[in-house]
Amino acid sequence: xxxxxxxxxxxxxxxxxxxxxxxxxxxxxxxxxxxxxxxxxxxxxxxxxxxxxxxxxxxxxxxxxxxxxxxxxxxxxxxxxxxxxxxxxxxxxxxxxxxxxxxxxxxxxxxxxxxxxxxxxxxxxxxxxxxxxxxxxxxxxxxxxxxxxxxxxxxxxxxxxxxxxxxxxxxxxxxxxxxxxxxxxxxxxxxxxxxxxxxxxxxxxxxxxxxxxxxxxxxxxxxxxxxxxxxxxxxxxxxxxxxxxxxxxxxxxxxxxxxxxxxxxxxxxxxxxx
Amino acid sequence: xxxxxxxxxxxxxxxxxxxxxxxxxxxxxxxxxxxxxxxxxxxxxxxxxxxxxxxxxxxxxxxxxxxxxxxxxxxxxxxxxxxxxxxxxxxxxxxxxxxxxxxxxxxxxxxxxxxxxxxxxxxxxxxxxxxxxxxxxxxxxxxxxxxxxxxxxx
Numbered sequence: 001x002x003x004x005x006x007x008x009x010x011x012x013x014x015x016x017x018x019x020x021x022x023x024x025x026x027x028x029x030x031x032x033x034x035x036x037x038x039x040x041x042x043x044x045x046x047x048x049x050x051x052x053x054x055x056x057x058x059x060x061x062x063x064x065x066x067x068x069x070x071x072x073x074x075x076x077x078x079x080x081x082x083x084x085x086x087x088x089x090x091x092x093x094x095x096x097x098x099x100x101x102x103x104x105x106x107x108x109x110x111x112x113x114x115x116x117x118x119x120x121x122x123x124x125x126x127x128x129x130x131x132x133x134x135x136x137x138x139x140x141x142x143x144x145x146x147x148x149x150x151x152x153x154x155x156x157x158x159x160x161x162x163x164x165x166x167x168x169x170x171x172x173x174x175x176x177x178x179x180x181x182x183x184x185x186x187x188x189x190x191x192x193x194x195x196x197x198x199x200x201x202x203x204x205x206x207x208x209x210x211x212x213x214x215x216x217x218x219x220x221x222x223x224x225x226x227x228x229x230x231x232x233x234x235x236x237x238x239x240x241x242x243x244x245x246x247x248x249x250x251x252x253x254x255x256x257x258x259x260x261x262x263x264x265x266x267x268x269x270x271x272x273x274x
Numbered sequence: 275x276x277x278x279x280x281x282x283x284x285x286x287x288x289x290x291x292x293x294x295x296x297x298x299x300x301x302x303x304x305x306x307x308x309x310x311x312x313x314x315x316x317x318x319x320x321x322x323x324x325x326x327x328x329x330x331x332x333x334x335x336x337x338x339x340x341x342x343x344x345x346x347x348x349x350x351x352x353x354x355x356x357x358x359x360x361x362x363x364x365x366x367x368x369x370x371x372x373x374x375x376x377x378x379x380x381x382x383x384x385x386x387x388x389x390x391x392x393x394x395x396x397x398x399x400x401x402x403x404x405x406x407x408x409x410x411x412x413x414x415x416x417x418x419x420x421x422x423x424x425x426x427x428x
Binding site: 001002003004005006007008010031034035038039041042051053055079102103104105106108109189190 | 292336
């Protein structure tokens with residue numbers, strides 16, 4: 001399978017990438033590792049007129065301790081995140097989730113910014129950043145803005161990013177000793193989750209988000225509310241699908257996904273509480 | 275677009291369409307057909323080769339993304355006199371293949387695995403090869419071959 005023809009430009013800096021996309025217009029797309037975009041293009045589900053390759057912007061590949069949060073450059077590969085000492089120490093849930101993406105070859109090429117900007121509800125990292133209460137930094141010719149994860153994902157493969165905005169950084173609060181769990185249910189090791197759960201818990205506070213339980217990653221606020229009111233873990237987990245609207249596909253019916261979400265949230269809460 | 279890359283120690287310059295996939299470039303323009311195309315959807319790992327020292331699925335990389343890069347394919351593993359790479363020899367000794375279709379990608383993934391973790395456990399070998407599908411062997415002898423190669427390297 002070969003993508004439809006497109007023009008290709010390689011950006012040498014973030015500023016150059018922004019001016020290239022401003023010139024190219026709405027049919028251009030940024031290309032990072034290409035592990036979400038290229039498969040879509042090969043299937044001809046996407047056919048951008050131009051790709052602006054930002055994959056070599058080493059200025060956007062970093063993991064930094066930024067005080068109360070960890071700042072991650074959008075071009076940081078999953079294979080770097082899963083081993084990064086700063087991320088492992090302060091946000092182990094995200095480091096672990098990065099280690100569960102695809103397989104080693106995919107993690108060598110895929111980037112956190114590419115995964116988040118692609119906004120696939122079946123991907124591991126969007127839900128994880130949502131559970132953690134992270135935020136995204138986006139830059140365009142108009143300037144820079146910070147977008148909370150809770151307001152970032154708007155629909156299936158859609159986010160609030162404008163066509164000419166470049167996701168440059170992901171910020172995740174330090175977990176400060178919170179218990180955590182990442183649950184991923186699939187049939188083949190490398191597959192997307194049929195249902196996944198990212199969860200953390202510290203004293204009365206918690207964050208739970210669901211993978212592949214609707215058109216966007218889903219924040220399971222009813223679970224956190226039940227926990228805050230003193231519900232047992234099993235009872236809180238019964239609220240797992242309250243905010244979700246799971247679809248059906250060849251892997252799972254809506255009912256099966258709903259069941260899985262409750263089971264996986266219970267397991268996640270138990271692990272995060274132990 | 276004009277690109278150049280060093281493949282198995284030889285520098286190649288070529289004119290490619292931006293949409294050319296790395297696996298097609300390596301197989302068709304450079305004639306290195308040891309790298310196989312399997313699923314074509316970055317699932318099976320048959321097209322695994324090394325780009326700048328890391329295992330990648332070359333059906334999901336554009337040739338233009340590899341411009342200026344260093345590539346090793348299965349043809350680049352053995353010594354010039356034909357002596358097999360220790361991983362190839364270990365696959366042979368341990369019968370780590372049957373039909374052989376997945377083998378080039380499997381060997382490249384395995385070499386990449388030991389580059390990152392020279393002394394893996396059996397579980398780490400199995401997880402490290404999760405991106406490569408084999409429909410013949412049940413993986414048992416592949417895992418045995420990788421563990422033996424790791425032992426030989428010690």
